Amino acid sequence: MSAAADMRAMLGYAWVQAGRGAAGLVERARIARPKLLGPAIRGPLVQLYRADAAFATDVNFVNYLSFYLPDEDLAIDFKVTAYDRQGKRLGSGRRRIGRHQAAQQPLGDLVGARLDTHGLFTVEAAYDADAVERIAFLGETAPQFMTLFLPTAGSAPAPQILHSHKLFERARVPYSPCKWLSPNIEQPAAVEEYNIFVLNACRSALSGEIEFRGVERTDATWRRDYEVPAWGVGRLDLRPAELGLALDQPFRITYRFDRRTPHRKPILFRRFADGSMSGNHS
């Protein structure tokens, strides 16, 4: 990296750190004065959806407040927003979940829009005004949800379940290169095809590189650049048998990002010879 790039990266890191610090201060102020400033609720949280030939997507919510505070009658209003793969907002909807209730619903129905083949969606929560003071002692809360990737009816896979604790960033993120060596180690000899989804949960375009490398013999290495628009999702399909690599070993995946987009654990799906598929964050 050149001295100019070093300086640019250093400034970028400082900007990201300063932004986090400011967000932390706002959160602390909300925790201290929820009635005045509104409750400290983490979010929006973000996750991938698929609406393609392999999977549809359901979103699953639970009223966590009422299970953690059984003596309270509290409702949660969830707001869900979906984007297409280019980062264009498609639609938004709300769902109120009452005491001890939960819900599982197709994402397209929730947001009232036709989904793209894949993209981001976000989840936010709001509490009734009269509840804010009663739950203030909890400090910051987070509207955790689960995403169910439901296979096409009659097909071999089982539903794949993913949680999310990553944030959606409404602002731009400056150049601040980083990498993620995933603890997810792959067995490519068993896999016909990988579908790797890189989520860009910020307002700046993202670019970087995916590296697939043998754990035992590191000369078996494959790399591919990617680019993802702001708030978009990049998809990379990879057929191990076509890479010309020694597949009789586990492989590790390293992701490089040109900026610290909040979600840096791409979602990885595998398709096997029997038609089944599995997926998880990597």
Added chain:
Amino acid sequence: MKPMHAKVTPSGVFPKRFMLSTLRRLGYEVGLTLPNLVAPANGAGGGRVLPLRVHLHRGGQTIRSLDITPDARQSHIQVWQRQWEAGITGDGADEDLITAEYLHEPADIPWLGPVMAQDVEGQFLARAGENGRYSSVLTSMVPYRAPGYRFTPIIGLTHYYKFADDLENFTLFMNAKGIAAGENANSDGGNRLHIDYYSYAGAPLATTDIVVPTNGVLLHPLETSLAALGVPREALAGGVTSHCRGGASQFSIFTLVRNRRSGAIGIEHSLPPYYYVTGVTHPAIRGPFYKRALSGA
């Protein structure tokens, strides 16, 4: 109130283990992946990779501890069920609990202490034979407590089952902790969990208590368990939430959904209260939170 994110300087090496379970009943061989931890090149024992000890717990007893020294040139180590079961006959009546820990020497403490104080993630793998389909879930190493440790009861909330004719759902409970010589680890009620089941509409469906043996596993089939509790199958279609409370041990909870026709599975770890109430580790929040969350359990 004290600062919410006070820095803690670790002293010593916080004992942690990676936990997983066999899934024989579902037709899978399981395995684990962990990063290789290597002593910094300029320190004592520089460049030495830490050995990994994999414990096989069956029926509450540790029947094997397999030490493996990884190749320091490799970033990760992967260990499969066939390795820790080699030479052992029989499968045991239930699924086995597997725990794995890094072995270290006193000279490793200065660099290993801060590493283990952070989140060390591993991979719980389940494969249908060598080169067969596999599923993977990433999860962190968890504290492994010495005998006599006073545990906080757990609160588990699993609401992401999927009901259909060709699917079946399981909740996988694991329980690990150190046991003193001569201790009856199953006598104090610390392994008992109380579960309230609710419909998605918020109506109570059933209540039960389960026991997850110390250093053991319970692969709990949801549909048959609810049928045994008198919940009709048609009541499941609208969705079920499982609210699990109690116990005094190190539990780990996963949800599995299995396609009955293909045998393929989906698996995800549960989310402890920290995910929903991010300040719950702070003493000023923790006490009142658990007091109210556990009321009536």
